[in-house]
Every structure is written in C-alpha cells, then in structure tokens.
Amino acid sequence: MKAVRLYEGSELRIEEVPEPESGPGEIRIAIQAAGVCGTDLHAARGLLPVPDLPVIMGHEGAGIVDTVGEGVTDLSVGDRVLLLPSETCGTCSACQRGHLGLCPRAQIFGMARDGTFAEKVVAPASCAMLLPDTVPFEHGAILADAVATAYHAVSTRAGIEGGEGVAVIGCGGVGYHAILLARLLGAERIVAIDASEGALRRAEAAGADVMLDARADDIRKAIRRAAGGDGPDVVIEYVGKKATVELAIASVARGGRVIVGGVGMESPELGP
Known part of the structure; x- marks a missing residue:
C-alpha cells in the first residue's frame, strides 16, 4: 500500500509499505479520508519531536473496517468509522475520569505509532467510533480532532x-x-x-x-x-x-x- 512517511531531517516520502495486520483487540481501517492538522505540519517541519522515525504520518482519519482482530465484538467488517487521534491506556486516573487527552501514556497516531496518511491503518478497536451514513468521510475524518478540540476549548473549558x-x-x-x-x-x-x-x-x-x-x-x-x-x-x-x-x-x-x-x-x- 502507499503511505506518507516522515524521516529524519524533516524528509517526507510517499512509498510502498506492507499492509499492517490487525492483532487481538485491533481493527484495520481502509482509510477513505484524512485530515492534515497543524500538528502534522509542525512535526514535518521539525518543530515538534517525533520519537521513532520513520513513521507514517496523520492522526485524523475515517474509513471502512476491513479486518477485525480476535476479541473485537462491537465492530464488524464494513462498518464506517472515524479514528480518535491517539491510543490511550484506559487505566490511568485521567482515562478513568474520561479525560483521554490527559493520558500520560497516550500514543498519538502519526507520531508515536503509524497513522492515517496511508491506504490502511491498524488501531485498537477502542480508538474507533461508528460514523453515520449521513456523515461524509471527509467530515468524519476531522470530527475527533479539529472539531472536538475546538468544542472542548470553547464549551467545556x-x-x-x-x-x-x-x-x-x-x-x-x-x-x-x-x-x-x-x-x-x-x-x-x-x-x-x-x-x-x-x-x-x-x-x-x-x-x-x-x-x-x-x-x-x-x-x-x-x-x-x-x-x-x-x-x-x-x-x-x-x-x-x-x-x-x-x-x-x-x-x-x-x-x-x-x-x-x-x-x-x-x-x-x-x-x-
């Protein structure tokens, strides 16, 4: 599959990489739309540290579930989903209170693990949310980050x-x-x-x-x-x-x- 990978020295390459395989508790999503966040641009320009390079960029995305790993019961092949911008531990005090953005062990897609600038991405099933048929993939791709981040700031905080x-x-x-x-x-x-x-x-x-x-x-x-x-x-x-x-x-x-x-x-x- 094709993917956009970030290398040392702020070098971006579009290259062929193997399709990822979903493991237990994971799903694989065939990406239909991905958003480009300002954080992506900062990382690509070397203004934010990216721990492990090379990495497939992107933390905003939506698509169709095409494989389901062992133990996943709430999602099925063919489901339309959007992806949360990071994997969280689910066990720390922040996660237990529902403050996923404060998880100290969060793994951001496109930085700490391969992200959405690819034809397919593997993610924990807990990172996906069902996307209604009435919401285009292009809108769904940014809902969990560009829209939700603004809503949290304006309304909640x-x-x-x-x-x-x-x-x-x-x-x-x-x-x-x-x-x-x-x-x-x-x-x-x-x-x-x-x-x-x-x-x-x-x-x-x-x-x-x-x-x-x-x-x-x-x-x-x-x-x-x-x-x-x-x-x-x-x-x-x-x-x-x-x-x-x-x-x-x-x-x-x-x-x-x-x-x-x-x-x-x-x-x-x-x-x-």
Missing part, C-alpha cells in the same frame, strides 16, 4: 455564554471551528487574529466580527479595542508559540479566561 466577547488567536482548522462554535454558543463579538490573509477570510466566513493581522503594531491594544470594554472575556490561543500565549494573557479582560490550545515547545512567561 471556556464555558462561553451568550453575550460574551471572544478572541481567537490562530485561525487555522481548529481556530476556524472555535469561531463557528463560539457563534453557535451565543458569543456577542468575536475577534479573529492571524498573520494569514486566507485564514482571516475564512474566519470572517465562520462568523468573526473583526479580523486583525497579528503582525500589526501593538496588536494587544488592537484586540482589546476591537473587543470593546476592557478586552475580550475569553481568549483562545491556537498557535502554540511563546509570543502568542503571552499575547492571549495580556489581551484578556480582567477576570476573563485564557484557553491555550496550541501545541509547541516554547514556555511562555507569566506576568505579575
């Missing part, structure tokens, strides 16, 4: 309520969905911040009221002015850089909430 002002720093795939969801939850004024004109156009289409170029002079003042009052009630950061996390903290209204969703290796400094 930030708890956005009707009438609040929201700023989103970083309007790529996840930031785009954060804007959509914030609008659905009743945010009164949404400010989008990005250095890409294309990202800002998509942010406007998603429902942002004000679009700001992140490269502008004194962007902190611009965000607070655009949000009205003494700044946005909620700032959500989806870049993962020291400067953007610090910008989020500096921009939020007194008593507001800052949600850091970006992934990066830099450590921000917290002010007094």
Whole structure:
C-alpha cells in the first residue's frame, strides 16, 4: 500500500509499505479520508519531536473496517468509522475520569505509532467510533480532532455564554471551528487574529466580527479595542508559540479566561 512517511531531517516520502495486520483487540481501517492538522505540519517541519522515525504520518482519519482482530465484538467488517487521534491506556486516573487527552501514556497516531496518511491503518478497536451514513468521510475524518478540540476549548473549558466577547488567536482548522462554535454558543463579538490573509477570510466566513493581522503594531491594544470594554472575556490561543500565549494573557479582560490550545515547545512567561 502507499503511505506518507516522515524521516529524519524533516524528509517526507510517499512509498510502498506492507499492509499492517490487525492483532487481538485491533481493527484495520481502509482509510477513505484524512485530515492534515497543524500538528502534522509542525512535526514535518521539525518543530515538534517525533520519537521513532520513520513513521507514517496523520492522526485524523475515517474509513471502512476491513479486518477485525480476535476479541473485537462491537465492530464488524464494513462498518464506517472515524479514528480518535491517539491510543490511550484506559487505566490511568485521567482515562478513568474520561479525560483521554490527559493520558500520560497516550500514543498519538502519526507520531508515536503509524497513522492515517496511508491506504490502511491498524488501531485498537477502542480508538474507533461508528460514523453515520449521513456523515461524509471527509467530515468524519476531522470530527475527533479539529472539531472536538475546538468544542472542548470553547464549551467545556471556556464555558462561553451568550453575550460574551471572544478572541481567537490562530485561525487555522481548529481556530476556524472555535469561531463557528463560539457563534453557535451565543458569543456577542468575536475577534479573529492571524498573520494569514486566507485564514482571516475564512474566519470572517465562520462568523468573526473583526479580523486583525497579528503582525500589526501593538496588536494587544488592537484586540482589546476591537473587543470593546476592557478586552475580550475569553481568549483562545491556537498557535502554540511563546509570543502568542503571552499575547492571549495580556489581551484578556480582567477576570476573563485564557484557553491555550496550541501545541509547541516554547514556555511562555507569566506576568505579575
């Protein structure tokens, strides 16, 4: 089968590799659609550590179950499924509480184990969810990551309520969905911040009221002015850089909430 593999030195190759075999408790999925996440781009550019190379990239995907391993009873060959972005242990305190994203032994597809940028991928059956016939594979591929990550930030962590002002720093795939969801939850004024004109156009289409170029002079003042009052009630950061996390903290209204969703290796400094 064909697969996209990442090698040392940020080298990507499309090559023929053997089809993986499903073991006990596992399924094999014939991938029909895969999403490209910002994390994939960071890993490919050497900005995030990838422990074992080469590896087949990709942690967003949806497809059709084509083999079922011993002991799997809740999925069958032919089922339409989407894949969770990582395998979790299921036994730690975080997993037991349902906080799978905090599992210390999580194995992210496309980084710690082979991922979805291939014709087929093997995964624990616990990592797959049934996908209704009415949901296209292209949509299902990003539901468990780009959409679910934004929903968790906007609804669960930030708890956005009707009438609040929201700023989103970083309007790529996840930031785009954060804007959509914030609008659905009743945010009164949404400010989008990005250095890409294309990202800002998509942010406007998603429902942002004000679009700001992140490269502008004194962007902190611009965000607070655009949000009205003494700044946005909620700032959500989806870049993962020291400067953007610090910008989020500096921009939020007194008593507001800052949600850091970006992934990066830099450590921000917290002010007094």
